[in-house]
Amino acid sequence: MELKVNDKNILLISFGHFEKYYLTTLAEDILCRFLVPVIIEESYIDLNEYYDPARRQYDGNRLLRMVDSLAPAEHFKSIGLFRTDLFIPILTFIFGQAYFKGRTGIASIYRLRNEQYGMERDDSLLLDRLSKVVIHELGHTFGLVHCHVPDCVMRSGTYVEDIDQKKNKFCSKCEELIGTEYCT
Ligand SMILES: [Zn+2]
Ligand SMILES: [Zn+2]
Numbered sequence: 623m624e625l626k627v628n629d630k631n632i633l634l635i636s637f638g639h640f641e642k643y644y645l646t647t648l649a650e651d652i653l654c655r656f657l658v659p660v661i662i663e664e665s666y667i668d669l670n671e672y673y674d675p676a677r678r679q680y681d682g683n684r685l686l687r688m689v690d691s692l693a694p695a696e697h698f699k700s701i702g703l704f705r706t707d708l709f710i711p712i713l714t715f716i717f718g719q720a721y722f723k724g725r726t727g728i729a730s731i732y733r734l735r736n737e738q739y740g741m742e743r744d745d746s747l748l749l750d751r752l753s754k755v756v757i758h759e760l761g762h763t764f765g766l767v768h769c770h771v772p773d774c775v776m777r778s779g780t781y782v783e784d785i786d787q788k789k790n791k792f793c794s795k796c797e798e799l800i801g802t803e804y805c806t
Contacts, residue, residue: 630698632656632760635663635689638705640731644749648703651753651790656760657801658698665692669706682708682716682728690726699763701756704730717785720759722767727759734782751782754790761792761800769796 632652636645649660672680672688689702701720708716708730717734720727734751736744754775761776769776774793779785792800 630658631696632658632660632698633663633693633700634660634703634756635665635692635700636703637665637667637669640664640703640705641745644752645703647749648753648756651757652701652760655757655792655800656764669704673706674709677709678707679709679715680704680706682710682719686719686721686726686728689728690721690724693725698725699760700726701760702726702728703752703756704728705732706730707732717779718755718759720762722762723765724763727756727763729755729759734785739782747786750790751785754785754788757790761796764800766792766796766799769793771795 634645634649634652645662649662652660669680672684674681685702685704685708689700693700708728710716710719715733718727718729729752731748731752732738734748734755736742736747757775766776768778771777771793773787773789774796775788775790776792776796777788
């Protein structure tokens with residue numbers, strides 16, 4: 623089975639303020655892993671309508687649908703970046719999610735921040751975590767399932783420590799499925 627990546631674009635859309643170098647670093651990481659040109663866009667739409675007052679979180683399923691609907695047809699994949707706390711009904715929170723073999727994924731930095739766990743802010747660690755979540759979710763859109771190799775980026779994780787334990791890379795098996803990997 624081969625899932626070889628396609629020669630189209632990945633649209634990286636930030637919702638809310640993200641430092642420029644966050645977006646450019648993520649774009650580089652995506653290009654490295656998938657060999658697909660990345661286009662960065664910034665959106666400042668009002669996310670209030672995605673807020674669930676009962677859970678005091680933002681609805682990950684509805685946000686995923688919203689990002690999916692924004693993506694122009696000529697773009698191959700889209701990934702939406704958020705700053706808000708995301709949930710889906712069956713889970714207390716999510717770092718991100720994506721349509722399996724679909725066009726769209728989302729990720730949030732909210733639960734990736736050290737401050738969330740009473741630790742000191744660490745921007746480079748935060749960016750590293752966010753990049754892993756983004757690559758993981760895009761991996762799902764390219765048809766990769768969860769992997770059992772301990773340090774593979776496609777390994778599933780519940781806690782931020784799980785993200786820290788894996789590398790921002792596909793294992794050789796996932797790499798073979800996705801196509802070729804440029805950067806080390
Ligand atoms: Zn996953
Ligand atoms: Zn793997």
